[in-house]
Amino acid sequence: SAVISQKPSRDICQRGTSLTIQCQVDSQVTMMFWYRQQPGQSLTLIATANQGSEATYESGFVIDKFPISRPNLTFSTLTVSNMSPEDSSIYLCSVEAATGDTGELFFGEGSRLTVL
Amino acid sequence: AQRVTQPEKLLSVFKGAPVELKCNYSYSGSPELFWYVQYSRQRLQLLLRHISRESIKGFTADLNKGETSFHLKKPFAQEEDSAMYYCALRSDSWGKLQFGAGTQVVVTP
Numbered sequence: 001s002a003v004i005s006q007k008p009s010r011d012i013c014q015r016g017t018s019l020t021i022q023c024q025v026d027s028q029v030t031m032m033f034w035y036r037q038q039p040g041q042s043l044t045l046i047a048t049a050n051q052g053s054e055a056t057y058e059s060g061f062v063i064d065k066f067p068i069s070r071p072n073l074t075f076s077t078l079t080v081s082n083m084s085p086e087d088s089s090i091y092l093c094s095v096e097a098a099t100g101d102t103g104e105l106f107f108g109e110g111s112r113l114t115v116l
Numbered sequence: 117a118q119r120v121t122q123p124e125k126l127l128s129v130f131k132g133a134p135v136e137l138k139c140n141y142s143y144s145g146s147p148e149l150f151w152y153v154q155y156s157r158q159r160l161q162l163l164l165r166h167i168s169r170e171s172i173k174g175f176t177a178d179l180n181k182g183e184t185s186f187h188l189k190k191p192f193a194q195e196e197d198s199a200m201y202y203c204a205l206r207s208d209s210w211g212k213l214q215f216g217a218g219t220q221v222v223v224t225p
Contacts, residue, residue: 033211042202043160043215092160096211102167105150105211107160 002027002097004108012114013083020079021111023093028073034066037090037110046091049076083115118143120205122216129193129223137188137219139177139203148206149179149186150213155199163188163201173197193223 003026013019023032034046046066047057055068069077080087093108119142129135141147149166164172166179166186177188186203203216 031211042217043213045212045214048212094211102165103211104162104165105213109159 001104002029002095002106004093004095004106006093006108006111008111009109010112010114012116014116015084017083018079018081019083019113020077021091021093023076023078023108025074025095027097029095029097030073031096032070032076033094033096033105034068034076034078035092035094035107037092039088043092046078080113083113085115088113088115118147118205118207118214120203120214120216122201122203122219124219125217126220126222129221131195131223131225132192135190135193135197135221135223137201137203137221139186139188139216141184141186141203141205143184143205143207145207149177150204150206151175151177151186151188152202152204152215153199154202160202193221195223195225197221198223 005024007022032049035043036046037043045058046061047055047068049055049068049070051070051073065081067079090110090112092110094105096103096105121140123138151163152160153163154160175188175190177186179186200218200220202218204213206213
């Protein structure tokens with residue numbers, strides 16, 4: 001299993017500013033994933049964060065808007081840049097870790113951002 | 117393109133009544149299907165996966181490839197089952213899931 005801690009748990013931000021969300025895992029994992037959950041919507045994958053290489057972004061998400069760092073196997077950050085009210089969402093960090101003889105996706109508690 | 121559809125946004129059932137959450141998917145290959153649950157003020161967590169073929173907290177789900185469905189069922193709902201339930205599909209990429217819109221289940225006494 002994996003225990004994931006995210007900071008901040010919530011924040012209120014002003015339009016045009018940037019915020020960095022931190023994700024710490026209690027074990028070493030190869031890939032970490034960042035999801036977004038907009039109000040009333042489902043989870044959407046933003047990008048896959050690989051240690052030692054650039055993140056891989058899903059369609060509709062770009063590095064300039066959501067830069068990601070992955071300095072080691074237990075930590076990643078997601079920055080939401082030049083925020084607008086449309087960026088108000090819950091951002092979730094997740095990792096796949098082994099459970100028994102298979103894998104499972106574990107999630108952090110999420111970071112709820114409100115952009116005014 | 118792969119897609120996961122959960123047609124019900126809200127399911128309200130009485131305690132002891134059966135509950136069924138519908139999930140349909142579209143995917144050309146062999147998918148791996150999951151049900152995730154989020155209880156109030158808790159993080160999203162795995163409830164069950166189709167390859168395990170097990171019952172978790174009284175819930176079961178059978179993958180029907182002919183109907184491309186993975187409905188979640190429980191014969192007797194309990195108040196503690198009140199939560200948000202997400203159906204998810206994993207195609208080929210490690211750890212990447214496609215989620216449905218979610219179904220809010222409310223079990224009333």
